[in-house]
Amino acid sequence: MIAALNQLVDFIDGHLTEEINIDDLAVSLGMTEYHLRRMFSALAGMPLSEYVRRRRMTVAATDVLGTSELLAIAVRYGYGSTEAFSRAFRSVHGVGPGDVRRDGGPLRTQPQLRFRLTVEGNTTMDTRIADRPAFRLIGRSARVPLIHHGPNPHIQARIASLPAAEHARLKELSNTNPVGLLQVSADVDPDYREGSELTYLHGVAVTEATPLPEELDVIEVPAGTWAVFHAEGEYPAVLQSTWAATATDWFPSNPWRLRPGPSIVAVLDRAADFSTASCELWLPVERA
Template sequence: MEWLNRLNNSLDYIEEHIDDKIEYEELARIACCSVYHFQRMFSYMAEMPLSEYIRCRRLTKAAFDLQRGDKVIDVALRYGYDSPTAFNRAFQKFHNVSPSKAQKEGTYLIAHPPISFKITVKGVERMEYSIVKKGEMRIVGAKIRLSRGDDGQMSEGAMEENFKMVPEFWGTVGQDGRLGKIISMMDSKSKGVLGVSACMANVENWMYYIGVETDKDIVEGLEEYVIPATTWAIFKGRGAMPTAIQDIEKRIVTEWFPTSGYEYGDGPDIEFYLNQDPVNSEFEVWIPVRESK
């Protein structure tokens, strides 16, 4: 329950700063996780990106301010719009009326109330998992740098950009021959091809790796990454990709975490792909965890 309380405290922070700059790093600090994990959790639980939720709340509050008689330009600046034109465009798209019309009595407007997170009883389908403490893992593969926004500060659109970059990277690695090299690096330590999101709170550059765990020497065109010793919650899954793995990851956040006594640890997320059949894929999702405080 403490984990849910911290998430709801982060929502309180959003409301308190809705007409100010919302620091994603502060949201993550309140929730005791990395910015990457916070945005990922939020999108699964709220079923919308964090940036979209903030935009909806600001435009909802903007309508209230206009109805009270505030000037359009003042409201636009209050909620982070650089110009009345940009504000007018966003407001009209959300409310289906212009800001000036919103000031008139009897105009219908859209409200997006603040959300809160609660436990709901589902239990429709069981989840198979284990908790494992594992030492360092050396992987060899290809990597891409993920976005942290402008000047290294997390922006509202950076996570959405990363969600597009990762599948494109898999396509590139498959086409340019690096995936074949990665598979050739497999040895007795390898159990499958990994997708590793190294987006921890204490690292400057976020990276995504496609690789295998191996003791073999690095070959040209590939790189090494050592995953720190970590406690993992490991979930088994199977089914058609990418839907099957997305469903498992959503259920981990919305069903397993709230009552598990664990929370996100400060380590990378790992997806283990155990076969090459996209229709009947077998995989594992490894989540870094620690006991809830």
């Protein structure tokens, strides 16, 4: 996977003035677009689309400092107008192309990324592979923004808004793995952009044959394979670090890749104030 990501950034740099079809490129690298975008975002710390934009505007700055008309430069980098090009340029450099042409800067450079696998061997990931028939996730859902670090106040507010009786009722409905009350993230942006919206569901897993209460929200989950990661410690930091470790350590070392589908957190045990917890992170996977 590391080699494929480096081939990706090399290809991007060689085609910055062309339209880049990420789906076709992923196939040529033996990956899916979904897995490629998620792994790139997790390892690079930015969405793939954002990296392409930053690299384009970094190289475009050299042309802006030249004598070509701004419209010609905009068209060269795939923009239909100087206004659209200027917005993209300003979002990266903080100033417009006219300012740079007049003053020579300031300019912000996005270097070409290079991925390397660092082998430390001091962390063992407690993981199992589970094949599951189709099931349903039922509960109470809401659209919330994605937050990479620290507690998500929108999710916390959603959970707190449910009365204790509703938590107990949902837990009683659970009848298949993963068991117990679940925290589900679905419809996540493939680039995993901070602030992008996702569907958060607080609920349980039930079999396909289970009668569904009409007032509950439902996510249909097709049959498939899951990688299940056990984590325990300070919450939610331990869960976020485990997710990061799947990208940096587990996927590069194992013949699996992410497939589209919800990610599920099953809280097995927790402190009364939820400061610490023992939990499982369920990620949908397929053989690479």
